[in-house]
Amino acid sequence: xxxxxxxxxxxxxxxxxxxxxxxxxxxxxxxxxxxxxxxxxxxxxxxxxxxxxxxxxxxxxxxxxxxxxxxxxxxxxxxxxxxxxxxxxxxxxxxxxxxxxxxxxxxxxxxxxxxxxxxxxxxxxxxxxxxxxxxxxxxxxxxxxxxxxxxxxxxxxxxxxxxxxxxxxxxxxxxxxxxxxxxxxxxxxxxxxxxxxxxxxxxxxxx
Amino acid sequence: xxxxxxxxxxxxxxxxxxxxxxxxxxxxxxxxxxxxxxxxxxxxxxxxxxxxxxxxxxxxxxxxxxxxxxxxxxxxxxxxxxxxxxxxxxxxxxxxxxxxxxxxxxxxxxxxxxxxxxxxxxxxxxxxxxxxxxxxxxxxxxxxxxxxxxxxxxxxxxxxxxxxxxxxxxxxxxxxxxxxxxxxxxxxxxxxxx
Numbered sequence: 001x002x003x004x005x006x007x008x009x010x011x012x013x014x015x016x017x018x019x020x021x022x023x024x025x026x027x028x029x030x031x032x033x034x035x036x037x038x039x040x041x042x043x044x045x046x047x048x049x050x051x052x053x054x055x056x057x058x059x060x061x062x063x064x065x066x067x068x069x070x071x072x073x074x075x076x077x078x079x080x081x082x083x084x085x086x087x088x089x090x091x092x093x094x095x096x097x098x099x100x101x102x103x104x105x106x107x108x109x110x111x112x113x114x115x116x117x118x119x120x121x122x123x124x125x126x127x128x129x130x131x132x133x134x135x136x137x138x139x140x141x142x143x144x145x146x147x148x149x150x151x152x153x154x155x156x157x158x159x160x161x162x163x164x165x166x167x168x169x170x171x172x173x174x175x176x177x178x179x180x181x182x183x184x185x186x187x188x189x190x191x192x193x194x195x196x197x198x199x200x201x202x203x204x205x206x207x
Numbered sequence: 208x209x210x211x212x213x214x215x216x217x218x219x220x221x222x223x224x225x226x227x228x229x230x231x232x233x234x235x236x237x238x239x240x241x242x243x244x245x246x247x248x249x250x251x252x253x254x255x256x257x258x259x260x261x262x263x264x265x266x267x268x269x270x271x272x273x274x275x276x277x278x279x280x281x282x283x284x285x286x287x288x289x290x291x292x293x294x295x296x297x298x299x300x301x302x303x304x305x306x307x308x309x310x311x312x313x314x315x316x317x318x319x320x321x322x323x324x325x326x327x328x329x330x331x332x333x334x335x336x337x338x339x340x341x342x343x344x345x346x347x348x349x350x351x352x353x354x355x356x357x358x359x360x361x362x363x364x365x366x367x368x369x370x371x372x373x374x375x376x377x378x379x380x381x382x383x384x385x386x387x388x389x390x391x392x393x394x395x396x397x398x399x400x401x
Contacts (some may be wrong), residue, residue, distance in 0.1 A: 093260050
């Protein structure tokens with residue numbers, strides 16, 4: 001149990017897909033202009049990465065290593081297409097909001113990276129939790145970027161005004177350059193925080 | 208645990224596979240994937256057709272609140288007339304124009320007298336948070352009751368008869384206004400020519 005928790009946890013902080021691994025930055029820039037978009041995208045990725053890790057792990061012994069990458073891509077594409085079809089039929093509003101980015105999940109580096117690095121070498125349960133942790137880290141990172149951008153760019157969070165009329169929205173924050181600037185600062189902040197934590201641990205003599 | 212797996216992985220790599228085996232592996236993968244997608248499609252397709260139809264009627268209903276019935280207009284593709292007590296109270300027509308991020312597809316409801324009731328953006332790729340605010344107030348409700356000749360985008364807040372551009376999204380504002388203007392003109396033409 002403890003082992004599974006550690007596998008899950010590392011995706012959120014120690015190996016956060018956006019802030020530490022710096023994978024799949026493209027969606028982190030493109031869809032995070034509002035908090036709600038970030039959240040739906042994060043949840044969609046979380047589902048796909050968990051499902052794909054499970055599938056890759058189940059089939060790891062029958063997939064020929066020479067063609068493993070095409071097989072992984074086919075698996076991701078299948079899952080994404082199924083998600084797309086289901087959303088289109090039952091949650092058309094969400095489907096419309098995610099638009100083209102939903103199809104782009106197929107080529108997200110983080111999903112292929114987890115299949116290759118973890119799921120193809122591990123049993124089903126750890127792979128499931130690895131995918132869940134990574135997806136969770138991704139979703140949280142996207143959500144935090146989205147909330148900050150929406151707040152600074154429009155003065156609202158999830159479409160609800162929180163800053164009064166005295167606040168003059170910084171338009172640049174909801175445009176792509178704002179995302180670049182913000183992610184830069186957030187990666188730096190994340191790094192400072194993890195270094196500080198390591199120092200604290202070192203002083204306590206835990207390492 | 209991880210050592211054992213690494214060895215297993217290495218052994219797999221060193222095995223020699225014939226091209227036939229590799230091809231079969233890919234074939235089976237694609238076959239399974241195709242079967243799963245086909246199965247899902249088989250279940251969801253009828254539902255999504257229904258959902259799409261419902262969205263369309265809902266969209267039209269929200270544009271013409273009083274309407275009891277929508278009938279397709281003969282000779283005009285995608286045109287609908289909204290009826291109340293047997294009288295045509297509005298036309299719901301599609302509009303399209305080129306915005307900042309590509310085509311903007313809209314649905315516009317216009318009275319037979321050529322007054323705009325409301326509009327709805329069906330599809331657009333405008334900048335989130337800027338151009339895509341066109342479907343929200345206060346930009347949206349500026350159009351209510353206006354006629355085609357008033358549809359001019361201005362940045363002067365004193366000109367209340369015209370359309371105020373959205374801050375930071377002049378191109379989107381102009382595109383939406385242009386599309387609605389054209390749709391309104393088409394309706395006037397159609398009604399006048401009947």
